Amino acid sequence: MSLRIPRVSHEPSDILASLCKAAGDPLRLNILRALSNDSFGVLELTQVFAIGQSGMSHHLKVLAQAGLVATRREGNAIFYRRALPSPACPSGALHSVLLDTLEAVELAPDIQQRITAVHAQRRAASEEFFTRLAGSFQKRQDLIAGLPQYRDSLLAFLEALQIPHSAHVLEVGPGEGRLLPDLAARFAQVTAIDSSSAMLERARQHCREQGCDNVAFMLGDVLQASCPPTDCLILNMVLHHLAAPGEALQQLADLLHPKGSLLITELCQHQQSWAREVCGDLWLGFEQEELARWASSAGLIPGETLYIGLKNGFQIQIRHFAKPDLEHQGTTDTLGINQ
Numbered sequence: 001m002s003l004r005i006p007r008v009s010h011e012p013s014d015i016l017a018s019l020c021k022a023a024g025d026p027l028r029l030n031i032l033r034a035l036s037n038d039s040f041g042v043l044e045l046t047q048v049f050a051i052g053q054s055g056m057s058h059h060l061k062v063l064a065q066a067g068l069v070a071t072r073r074e075g076n077a078i079f080y081r082r083a084l085p086s087p088a089c090p091s092g093a094l095h096s097v098l099l100d101t102l103e104a105v106e107l108a109p110d111i112q113q114r115i116t117a118v119h120a121q122r123r124a125a126s127e128e129f130f131t132r133l134a135g136s137f138q139k140r141q142d143l144i145a146g147l148p149q150y151r152d153s154l155l156a157f158l159e160a161l162q163i164p165h166s167a168h169v170l171e172v173g174p175g176e177g178r179l180l181p182d183l184a185a186r187f188a189q190v191t192a193i194d195s196s197s198a199m200l201e202r203a204r205q206h207c208r209e210q211g212c213d214n215v216a217f218m219l220g221d222v223l224q225a226s227c228p229p230t231d232c233l234i235l236n237m238v239l240h241h242l243a244a245p246g247e248a249l250q251q252l253a254d255l256l257h258p259k260g261s262l263l264i265t266e267l268c269q270h271q272q273s274w275a276r277e278v279c280g281d282l283w284l285g286f287e288q289e290e291l292a293r294w295a296s297s298a299g300l301i302p303g304e305t306l307y308i309g310l311k312n313g314f315q316i317q318i319r320h321f322a323k324p325d326l327e328h329q330g331t332t333d334t335l336g337i338n339q
Contacts, residue, residue: 012090012091015066015067015089015090015091016090016091016094018065018066018067018091019066019067019068019091019094019095019098020094021062021066022062022063022065022066022068023066023068023098025059025062027049027051027059028059028062028063029102029105030049030107030108030111031045031049031059031060031063031069032063032068032069032082032098032099032102033102033105033107034048034107034111034115035069035080035081035082036082036102036103036246037244037246037247037249037250037294037297038081038115038244038246038247039072039079039080039081040079040080040118041074041077041078041079041080042056042057042060042078042080044118045060045080047114047117047118048111048114048115048118049111049114050114060080063080064080066091067083067086067089067091067095068082068083068095068098069081069082069083070082070083072269073271074273074283074284076273082099084289084293085099118243119243119244120243122243122244122282123221123242123243125280125282126241126242126243126280126282127195127196129280130196130198130199130280131196131198133280135198135202137175137176137199137279137280138175138176138178140278140279141175141237141279143278143279143312144267144272144275144278144279144312144314145237145267145310145314145316147178147179147236149308149310149316150265150308150310150316150318151179151182153306153308153318154179154236154265154318155182157263157304157306157318157320158186158263159186160304161261161263161303161304161320163187163231163232163261164231165186165187165188166187166188167187167188167189167231167232168187168188168189168190168191168228168230168231168232169183169187169189169190169191169230169231169232169233169234170190170191170192170193170222170227170230170232170233170234170255171183171190171191171192171193171234171235171236172193172194172222172233172234172235172238172252173193173194173195173199173222173235173236173238173241174192174193174194174199174200174203174236175194175199175202175203175236175237176199176202176203176206177192177202177203177204177205177206177207178206179234179236180192180203180206180207180210180212180215181206181207181210181212183215183234184207184210184212184214184215187214187232188214189214189216190212190214190215190216191215191216191217191218191227191230192215192216192217192218193217193218193219193220193222193225193227194218194219195219195220195221195222197219200217200219203217204217222252222255223248223251223252227255229255229256229257229260230255230256230257230260231256231257231260231261232256232260232261232262232263233252233255233256233260233261233262233263234263234264235252235262235263235264235265235266236265237265237266237267239264239266239283239286239291240266240267240281240282240283240284240285240286241280241281241282242282243282245283245286245294246294246297249262249294249295249297249298249300250294250297250298252298253295253298253299253300253323256323257323258323258324258325259322259323259324259325260322260323261303261320261321261322261323262295262300262320262321262322262323263318263319263320264291264317264318264319264320264321265316265317265318265319266285266286266291266316266317266319267284267285267286267314267315267316267317268285268286268287268288268307268314268315268316268317269284269285269286269287269290270284270285270313270314270315271284272284272313272314285314286317288305288317288319291317291319292319295319295321299323299324300321300322300323301321301322301323301324302319302320302321303319303320303321303322304320305317305318305319305320306318
């Protein structure tokens with residue numbers, strides 16, 4: 001784990017004073033609110049809050065010293081996100097109450113508009129990459145984690161979920177469609193949606209060659225398109241291309257029927273920054289706890305987890321999250337299986 005949460009002192013009173021000081025500034029509270037389900041670099045935060053870099057760096061330092069934000073290195077860049085409260089810390093209870101209270105606070109419209117602009121910039125960079133390199137993307141992806149490296153494990157994982165054959169499955173960002181024939185063989189209805197027309201056409205051609213006649217194709221952003229509710233959502237190596245993964249999971253959860261499944265295959269967090277240039281990755285994988293936190297915030301329940309180590313130093317996490325029905329009570333424990 002690469003999170004670093006500096007503290008100015010280990011004395012309980014000093015820790016509490018540091019947190020109270022950090023929370024005593026409206027701008028710092030707004031920064032924490034903006035980091036609810038997102039992470040930003042310093043320059044992005046200066047754009048969002050329309051202040052200079054030195055001023056923003058000062059506020060982030062105060063928040064970090066209070067243990068309210070954590071840093072994560074993405075190649076040469078450092079991103080900030082909320083730090084989770086620690087029950088063992090003297091300020092843990094106050095930290096938790098502060099974050100819960102902030103959830104009810106609405107950001108000013110101009111701040112929200114600038115956050116949307118930052119997300120649009122990230123999204124445009126990703127879409128430009130796929131449009132420009134659609135023909136060679138799969139070869140590039142294979143350098144990191146090509147589907148053949150984990151297909152059997154993924155399909156066995158999917159089979160173990162015992163999703164009915166009659167279920168409707170929606171794959172977001174299918175790429176060249178390599179997984180679609182396997183899904184089409186297992187489910188009666190499959191829909192593939194992609195914001196890149198070039199990638200979607202390659203997926204369509206692949207399904208045509210494989211004789212798949214039960215796959216429908218949609219061009220558009222799944223977060224903005226009018227997609228029908230579905231029984232199972234699949235994000236196969238997609239989340240690290242999304243502008244705001246945490247917010248995306250919240251919106252995607254709304255597309256699931258009660259008792260529906262969200263299946264995610266993703267890279268675990270890594271520091272091989274060449275993946276940005278070669279594969280257009282916006283994020284260098286994700287911590288396991290990070291995905292679980294986002295899913296929980298979206299009202300989803302963690303299910304089984306499978307970790308697959310690859311020879312090139314990358315590790316894949318296959319995660320299942322379920323949407324509870326109205327009668328659901330309790331939670332399901334996560335099962336980790338190392339391979």
